[in-house]
Amino acid sequence: MVATPTNGHTRQAPGTNLHMTTNHIGRANLSSVSQHEIIRAQREKWVAGRFFCAICGGPFSSQVDMDCEGTDERAYRFDILEHCNLEWLDELRALGINPDATGSDKYHDFAEIGEPHVFPFHSVCYEVLKRCISLRQPGEIQGNKLYQAFEQANGGRYVRLQLDYGKPDPPVEQVWETVRGQEILVVNPVDIPELESEINDIKCLLDTKTHLDIERKLHKDDIFSRLSIDLRHKIFKHLCPESILALKAASQIMHTTWVPRSMWDAKLVDTYPWLWEVLELSVPQSQEIEDKTSRLLLACREQGESTGRSYGYTLGLANRRRIWGVCEQIRSKYLE
Template sequence: MAFDCYCAICGVGFAGMCIGDPSDATIEQRGQSVERISRSLNCAEHTESSAQDEEPIQTYDPRLVDQENVAWTSQVHCLGVQDAAEGKTKAFVSGPGYYADAGELAVKIGQPSKRTYFNCYGFGTDEAPGPVLPFHWCCFEILLRTLTRTTDPKNVNLDALYDAMISMCNGTGSALRLPYGEDVARAQGQYWQSLPGAEYCVRHPTNTPDLEEFLKIQIQTNSSLRATPTELDLGNRQPKNPFGTLPPEIVYQICSFLPGNSMKSLTEASLYVHLITRDDYFWRSFIQSDMPWLWETQVLRDSLNFPLDLNYQLLYQFLNATTAPKYGMHDQALMGIANRRRIWGACEELSGRYSEVL
């Protein structure tokens, strides 16, 4: 029986990316379909008769993705193990190839390279005694960044990585037990489903040429990022709490380990933390620690003179909101980075398992 397998890192398939034709559905029809599905996702008990009457749209919006955007999904590599000396195995990363069907990969391996066939997530073969794990190369580079802060495979322990990933196989033979996101989970079936409204999931996550220009324009022209913080009227309040006994540098270090939502909660709960984290120095550092997937900010900082009155706390809040992966995204400058952020979340969980194996 034919079926699809999915990238072990991002959860997206290697085939079946169906892009609609402008004549398939009008802009209004696509918009209504996305809005209807969005409402149903936000309300578990939502029912609507029109949803039963209309033919569902099962293609991506051609205004948001094209064949060039999704070409990265069709090329597959894999991580597997080969027999080594003394009955041991050694992990390897294959060359490029393609997904044939029914869980079968055709990739290049060895020197000189030859076309070899493997079964995704399945039983081993003479060439690879254990299951092989398929992935897109750009997803592998994102994983390498989470593990080593570089994209060089030589800096990672492939044997430990293989063991970590194998331990997270989901038992269905199609992906790993990783938080790929609800939009990807809905698309994973016997075959990959091209769901309208989830186009960001198939936008290239590292080749994002429009992102830097978008950031430059926002930083230079968005006046809402320059608003000065409102002064607090403390009255007779004294910002005393357990954090108040610590030097600001120690509080900064503690905060650097918190995700954005937890940081927001802490500043609301602790007046002292709220006061000492109002300066730009803290938020410049927090952007780097909380958004490691947004490496373009470092490029921009090196190549662009940021406005002197830029408010970095507001910049963080703006970036956190606009890059969040969510159903119905339509800003093409942000869809790729939203996909990268989604993949980074899955890689961080895999990174924890990798550290345990090491």
């Protein structure tokens, strides 16, 4: 869904606003689901107020104010979000507890003491959280442990959890505030078309070049030919992933020097845990692939623009890294 301007300002095409009854994490008796179950929230039941995603701190509506001229401090810049699909903001899930699981659904005002909380979040953000937790503890997410992690971070009557939500810091007022320069907060952190396109290009090269191109004549003037294999391995140990790939792409000797898969995977997870598209790639098998992957990693590290100069590429990755930082905090509580 792409926004269209109207009289200098624009709103994302209509979506359903989510409303809560006060300004902190909600309470509910979700009697139609089992205890500690992830549920699909029913939008029409969230009324009279608003709070935000427990994971990213963002709103639950794709209707955001945008200014075509880029001069309004209380509106996002239209030229930045023009081609961004904001519908992911409308997709809501929630985590609640229902000890009895009997009777009809009944929602409670937050002021009522003793009722269990329900924690809402975007479906997209939950995908990021699952990936974050699975890096340290593979397997299905345990609802009871995740619920307790949310409870530990629920510091009181607030619109979000008591966590560091990174920069820019999402609004904490009861009503979402659109602030020029904070467009990152509403850009999809998972579906990044430009990144997907570059990853697909690398996958195509992997499919067509399934062997090491060792048939190429090794250059005797390659300075690394003077080093033993042990020394070459030690060099790799001190380099970040993109530097390893750049070195292998530049030197045929280093290209043919094997990098243990365990070391490569560990470096990727340590440096780019949030870049799962690269984590899922096979080990580069040609210097062309090494060069292309190195450039991609460098661009992702710097959150640089894609060749198409799309803001969505920069902001999507930046928002993913911001949300990943929140997920790591939740993961720490989950694994306690």
